[in-house]
Amino acid sequence: xxxxxxVEIGNxxxxxxxxLQDYADLTADGMKKAVNDAxxxxxxxxxxxxxxxxxxxxKSWKTKRTAESSTTLEVTVYSPNRYQLAxxxxxxxxKVNGGRTAAQPHIxxxxxxxxxxxxxxxxxxxxxx
Numbered sequence: 001x002x003x004x005x006x007v008e009i010g011n012x013x014x015x016x017x018x019x020l021q022d023y024a025d026l027t028a029d030g031m032k033k034a035v036n037d038a039x040x041x042x043x044x045x046x047x048x049x050x051x052x053x054x055x056x057x058x059k060s061w062k063t064k065r066t067a068e069s070s071t072t073l074e075v076t077v078y079s080p081n082r083y084q085l086a087x088x089x090x091x092x093x094x095k096v097n098g099g100r101t102a103a104q105p106h107i108x109x110x111x112x113x114x115x116x117x118x119x120x121x122x123x124x125x126x127x128x129x
Contacts, residue, residue, distance in 0.1 A: 024071070030125030032073040038118035039063040039075035045110035046077065051089055057082045 007015045043063045050058035060082040067074035079086055092103035 027125055028071045031122055032068075034118055034121035034125060035073045035075055036065075037121060038114040039077055041117050042077045042110045042114035045113050046106055049106040049110065051104045051106070057085055057089070 005015075040063060043061050046061050047058045050061070052058050057079070060079045061077065062080060063075055063077050065073065066076045086107060088101075089104050090107050092101045094100055
C-alpha cells in the first residue's frame with residue numbers, strides 16, 4: 001500500500017534515498033531466504049538421488065552458511081566425511097583391474113534444480129517487494 005506524504009523540495013533526495021534503502025533491505029532479506037531455501041533443496045535432492053550402498057553417503061550431506069553480510073549470503077552444500085566419494089560417484093572412475101565404473105550423476109542435477117528454484121524465488125521477491 002502506498003502512502004502519500006508531503007516532502008519539501010530540499011528533502012526530496014533524502015526521502016527518495018530512504019525509500020530506495022528500505023526497498024533494498026526488503027529485497028536483500030527475501031533474497032537471503034531464497035538462497036537458504038535453494039541450499040536446502042539441493043541438499044535434499046542430493047540425499048534423495050545419491051547412490052545408496054549403505055545410505056551413509058546420502059545421509060552425510062549438509063548445508064552451512066559460509067559467508068554473510070547485510071546484503072549477501074553464501075551457502076555451501078557439502079559432505080563433511082564422505083567428500084572423497086562425491087567426484088568418483090558423480091563422474092565414474094577407473095577400476096583396479098581395468099575398466100571404469102559408470103557415472104552416477106546426482107550432484108549436477110540437484111545443483112541445476114536449486115539454481116532454477118533460486119531464480120524463480122528471486123524473481124518473485126523482486127516482483128512482490
